[in-house]
Amino acid sequence: MKRAFKIAGAVLALLLVFPLVVILTTFVGNPKIPDGLELASGARVVNDGYVATFMVPTGDGSLALIDCGNDASGKALLAELERRKLPRDAVKAIFVTHGHPDHIKGCPLFPAAQIYALETERGVIEGREKTHGPVTKLFPARDLGVRVTRALKDGETVAVGPLQVTVFAVPGHTRGSAAYLAGGVLYLGDSADAKKDGTLVGSKYWFSDDKEQNQASLHALATRLASRADEIKTLAFAHTGVLPGFAPLRDFR
Protein backbone atom coordinates (compact mmCIF):
# COMPACT_ATOMS: atom_id res chain seq x y z
CA MET A 1 0.00 0.00 0.00
CA LYS A 2 2.77 2.40 1.02
CA ARG A 3 4.62 1.54 -2.19
CA ALA A 4 1.53 2.32 -4.27
CA PHE A 5 1.29 5.73 -2.62
CA LYS A 6 4.96 6.38 -3.32
CA ILE A 7 4.54 5.48 -7.00
CA ALA A 8 1.39 7.61 -7.27
CA GLY A 9 3.24 10.48 -5.61
CA ALA A 10 6.17 10.16 -8.01
CA VAL A 11 3.85 10.08 -11.04
CA LEU A 12 1.98 13.13 -9.78
CA ALA A 13 5.25 15.01 -9.18
CA LEU A 14 6.38 14.16 -12.73
CA LEU A 15 3.07 15.31 -14.18
CA LEU A 16 3.46 18.63 -12.37
CA VAL A 17 7.18 19.06 -12.97
CA PHE A 18 7.21 18.14 -16.67
CA PRO A 19 5.03 21.02 -17.89
CA LEU A 20 7.02 23.37 -15.67
CA VAL A 21 10.30 22.22 -17.25
CA VAL A 22 8.80 22.63 -20.74
CA ILE A 23 7.50 26.13 -19.97
CA LEU A 24 10.74 27.27 -18.30
CA THR A 25 13.03 25.97 -21.05
CA THR A 26 10.76 27.21 -23.85
CA PHE A 27 9.52 30.63 -22.83
CA VAL A 28 11.75 32.17 -20.16
CA GLY A 29 14.33 34.70 -21.42
CA ASN A 30 12.55 35.34 -24.71
CA PRO A 31 12.04 38.92 -25.88
CA LYS A 32 8.30 39.64 -26.09
CA ILE A 33 6.37 39.69 -29.36
CA PRO A 34 6.33 43.39 -30.38
CA ASP A 35 2.61 43.74 -31.11
CA GLY A 36 1.91 46.44 -33.70
CA LEU A 37 5.56 46.92 -34.69
CA GLU A 38 5.97 48.11 -38.30
CA LEU A 39 8.60 46.23 -40.29
CA ALA A 40 10.06 46.82 -43.76
CA SER A 41 7.57 47.26 -46.63
CA GLY A 42 4.77 48.18 -44.21
CA ALA A 43 4.48 44.69 -42.74
CA ARG A 44 3.05 44.71 -39.24
CA VAL A 45 3.33 42.34 -36.29
CA VAL A 46 -0.06 41.15 -35.01
CA ASN A 47 0.20 39.31 -31.68
CA ASP A 48 -2.86 37.16 -30.98
CA GLY A 49 -1.77 36.65 -27.38
CA TYR A 50 0.28 33.54 -28.00
CA VAL A 51 1.78 33.69 -31.48
CA ALA A 52 2.86 36.44 -33.87
CA THR A 53 1.30 36.67 -37.29
CA PHE A 54 2.36 39.25 -39.85
CA MET A 55 0.17 41.37 -42.09
CA VAL A 56 1.92 42.43 -45.29
CA PRO A 57 0.40 44.97 -47.73
CA THR A 58 0.32 43.68 -51.30
CA GLY A 59 -0.98 46.77 -53.09
CA ASP A 60 -4.48 48.02 -53.95
CA GLY A 61 -5.77 47.52 -50.41
CA SER A 62 -5.01 43.81 -50.41
CA LEU A 63 -2.91 41.92 -47.89
CA ALA A 64 -0.93 38.77 -47.30
CA LEU A 65 -0.53 37.05 -43.96
CA ILE A 66 2.39 35.04 -42.67
CA ASP A 67 0.58 32.36 -40.64
CA CYS A 68 -2.88 33.00 -39.23
CA GLY A 69 -2.50 32.40 -35.52
CA ASN A 70 -3.80 30.35 -32.63
CA ASP A 71 -7.14 32.13 -32.27
CA ALA A 72 -9.87 30.53 -34.39
CA SER A 73 -12.00 33.65 -33.84
CA GLY A 74 -9.14 35.81 -35.17
CA LYS A 75 -9.80 38.66 -32.75
CA ALA A 76 -6.42 40.38 -33.17
CA LEU A 77 -6.31 39.90 -36.95
CA LEU A 78 -9.84 41.20 -37.44
CA ALA A 79 -9.06 44.20 -35.20
CA GLU A 80 -6.05 44.98 -37.38
CA LEU A 81 -8.22 44.75 -40.52
CA GLU A 82 -10.69 47.10 -38.88
CA ARG A 83 -7.88 49.54 -38.07
CA ARG A 84 -6.95 49.45 -41.77
CA LYS A 85 -10.64 49.76 -42.72
CA LEU A 86 -10.37 46.67 -44.88
CA PRO A 87 -12.76 43.72 -45.20
CA ARG A 88 -11.75 40.11 -44.57
CA ASP A 89 -11.54 39.33 -48.26
CA ALA A 90 -8.72 41.88 -48.56
CA VAL A 91 -6.56 38.99 -47.34
CA LYS A 92 -5.55 37.39 -50.66
CA ALA A 93 -2.75 35.12 -49.51
CA ILE A 94 -1.62 33.26 -46.40
CA PHE A 95 1.91 31.87 -46.30
CA VAL A 96 1.97 29.08 -43.72
CA THR A 97 5.36 28.44 -42.09
CA HIS A 98 4.25 25.03 -40.78
CA GLY A 99 1.20 23.10 -39.68
CA HIS A 100 1.26 23.28 -35.87
CA PRO A 101 -2.26 24.31 -34.80
CA ASP A 102 -1.17 27.61 -33.22
CA HIS A 103 -0.09 28.80 -36.69
CA ILE A 104 -3.14 27.83 -38.74
CA LYS A 105 -6.30 28.01 -36.60
CA GLY A 106 -7.28 31.45 -37.93
CA CYS A 107 -6.93 30.55 -41.63
CA PRO A 108 -10.58 29.50 -42.26
CA LEU A 109 -11.62 33.10 -41.43
CA PHE A 110 -10.21 34.18 -44.79
CA PRO A 111 -11.88 32.11 -47.53
CA ALA A 112 -10.73 34.55 -50.25
CA ALA A 113 -7.08 33.80 -49.46
CA GLN A 114 -4.88 31.42 -51.38
CA ILE A 115 -3.15 29.16 -48.82
CA TYR A 116 0.53 28.68 -49.63
CA ALA A 117 2.77 26.08 -47.97
CA LEU A 118 5.50 23.65 -48.89
CA GLU A 119 4.07 20.48 -50.41
CA THR A 120 5.97 18.48 -47.73
CA GLU A 121 3.85 20.14 -44.99
CA ARG A 122 0.46 19.61 -46.64
CA GLY A 123 -0.40 16.42 -44.68
CA VAL A 124 0.25 18.13 -41.34
CA ILE A 125 -1.68 21.30 -42.25
CA GLU A 126 -4.66 19.32 -43.56
CA GLY A 127 -4.74 17.09 -40.47
CA ARG A 128 -3.67 13.77 -41.97
CA GLU A 129 -0.16 13.63 -40.46
CA LYS A 130 1.01 14.28 -36.93
CA THR A 131 4.34 15.84 -35.99
CA HIS A 132 7.04 14.15 -33.94
CA GLY A 133 8.49 16.48 -31.32
CA PRO A 134 8.82 15.19 -27.72
CA VAL A 135 5.63 17.11 -26.80
CA THR A 136 3.88 17.47 -30.17
CA LYS A 137 3.89 13.69 -30.76
CA LEU A 138 1.56 13.30 -27.77
CA PHE A 139 -1.20 14.97 -29.81
CA PRO A 140 -3.09 13.35 -32.68
CA ALA A 141 -3.31 14.94 -36.13
CA ARG A 142 -6.27 17.32 -36.29
CA ASP A 143 -8.20 18.62 -39.28
CA LEU A 144 -8.79 22.32 -38.58
CA GLY A 145 -10.46 22.91 -41.93
CA VAL A 146 -7.36 24.37 -43.57
CA ARG A 147 -6.52 23.32 -47.14
CA VAL A 148 -3.34 24.18 -49.02
CA THR A 149 -4.54 25.68 -52.30
CA ARG A 150 -1.10 26.44 -53.72
CA ALA A 151 1.72 24.04 -52.85
CA LEU A 152 5.23 25.49 -52.96
CA LYS A 153 8.63 24.09 -53.87
CA ASP A 154 11.87 25.00 -52.13
CA GLY A 155 13.49 28.08 -53.71
CA GLU A 156 10.38 29.17 -55.59
CA THR A 157 9.38 32.85 -55.76
CA VAL A 158 5.71 33.77 -56.07
CA ALA A 159 4.21 37.20 -56.64
CA VAL A 160 1.20 38.51 -54.74
CA GLY A 161 0.57 41.84 -56.45
CA PRO A 162 3.90 43.67 -56.29
CA LEU A 163 5.13 41.58 -53.33
CA GLN A 164 7.70 38.91 -54.21
CA VAL A 165 7.82 36.02 -51.75
CA THR A 166 10.64 33.47 -51.87
CA VAL A 167 10.20 30.21 -49.98
CA PHE A 168 13.04 28.26 -48.37
CA ALA A 169 12.62 24.74 -46.99
CA VAL A 170 14.00 24.55 -43.45
CA PRO A 171 13.03 21.04 -42.32
CA GLY A 172 13.58 20.14 -38.66
CA HIS A 173 11.00 21.92 -36.51
CA THR A 174 8.57 20.00 -38.71
CA ARG A 175 9.36 18.06 -41.87
CA GLY A 176 7.86 20.72 -44.13
CA SER A 177 8.78 23.91 -42.23
CA ALA A 178 9.28 26.96 -44.45
CA ALA A 179 10.97 30.35 -44.16
CA TYR A 180 9.72 33.20 -46.35
CA LEU A 181 11.67 36.22 -47.59
CA ALA A 182 9.31 39.03 -48.54
CA GLY A 183 9.74 42.80 -48.63
CA GLY A 184 13.02 42.78 -46.71
CA VAL A 185 11.80 40.55 -43.89
CA LEU A 186 12.80 36.92 -43.39
CA TYR A 187 9.95 35.11 -41.63
CA LEU A 188 11.22 32.06 -39.76
CA GLY A 189 8.09 30.78 -37.99
CA ASP A 190 9.15 28.39 -35.21
CA SER A 191 12.39 27.38 -36.94
CA ALA A 192 14.31 29.93 -34.88
CA ASP A 193 13.86 32.39 -32.02
CA ALA A 194 15.46 35.62 -30.84
CA LYS A 195 17.18 35.85 -27.48
CA LYS A 196 17.33 39.03 -25.42
CA ASP A 197 21.08 39.35 -26.13
CA GLY A 198 20.33 39.74 -29.86
CA THR A 199 21.43 36.27 -30.87
CA LEU A 200 19.40 33.77 -32.86
CA VAL A 201 18.75 30.27 -31.51
CA GLY A 202 17.29 27.21 -33.21
CA SER A 203 13.81 25.81 -32.75
CA LYS A 204 12.47 24.70 -29.37
CA TYR A 205 13.50 21.15 -28.52
CA TRP A 206 10.20 20.03 -26.96
CA PHE A 207 8.15 21.03 -29.99
CA SER A 208 10.53 20.06 -32.81
CA ASP A 209 10.64 16.87 -34.85
CA ASP A 210 14.42 16.92 -35.31
CA LYS A 211 16.64 19.52 -33.62
CA GLU A 212 19.80 18.47 -35.49
CA GLN A 213 18.07 18.79 -38.83
CA ASN A 214 16.74 22.21 -37.77
CA GLN A 215 20.29 23.40 -37.01
CA ALA A 216 21.58 22.08 -40.32
CA SER A 217 18.69 23.80 -42.12
CA LEU A 218 19.49 27.16 -40.47
CA HIS A 219 23.16 26.87 -41.47
CA ALA A 220 22.16 25.97 -45.03
CA LEU A 221 19.71 28.90 -45.11
CA ALA A 222 22.45 31.32 -43.98
CA THR A 223 24.67 30.10 -46.81
CA ARG A 224 21.90 30.33 -49.40
CA LEU A 225 20.96 33.85 -48.33
CA ALA A 226 24.48 35.27 -47.99
CA SER A 227 24.28 36.85 -51.47
CA ARG A 228 20.98 38.56 -50.51
CA ALA A 229 22.18 39.69 -47.05
CA ASP A 230 21.79 43.42 -47.84
CA GLU A 231 18.14 42.89 -48.68
CA ILE A 232 17.30 41.45 -45.26
CA LYS A 233 16.34 44.21 -42.84
CA THR A 234 14.61 42.08 -40.22
CA LEU A 235 14.46 38.49 -38.97
CA ALA A 236 10.96 37.73 -37.71
CA PHE A 237 9.95 34.87 -35.42
CA ALA A 238 6.60 33.49 -34.31
CA HIS A 239 7.03 33.46 -30.53
CA THR A 240 9.63 36.14 -29.76
CA GLY A 241 10.67 39.63 -30.78
CA VAL A 242 12.41 40.41 -34.07
CA LEU A 243 16.13 40.89 -34.79
CA PRO A 244 17.67 43.48 -37.13
CA GLY A 245 19.55 42.49 -40.31
CA PHE A 246 21.02 39.21 -41.55
CA ALA A 247 23.92 39.01 -39.06
CA PRO A 248 22.16 36.98 -36.31
CA LEU A 249 21.41 34.20 -38.84
CA ARG A 250 24.88 34.40 -40.36
CA ASP A 251 26.43 34.15 -36.87
CA PHE A 252 24.17 31.29 -35.71
CA ARG A 253 26.24 28.40 -34.30
Ligand SMILES: [Zn+2]
Ligand atom coordinates in the same frame (compact mmCIF):
# COMPACT_ATOMS: atom_id res chain seq x y z
ZN1 LIG B 1 5.64 24.96 -34.30
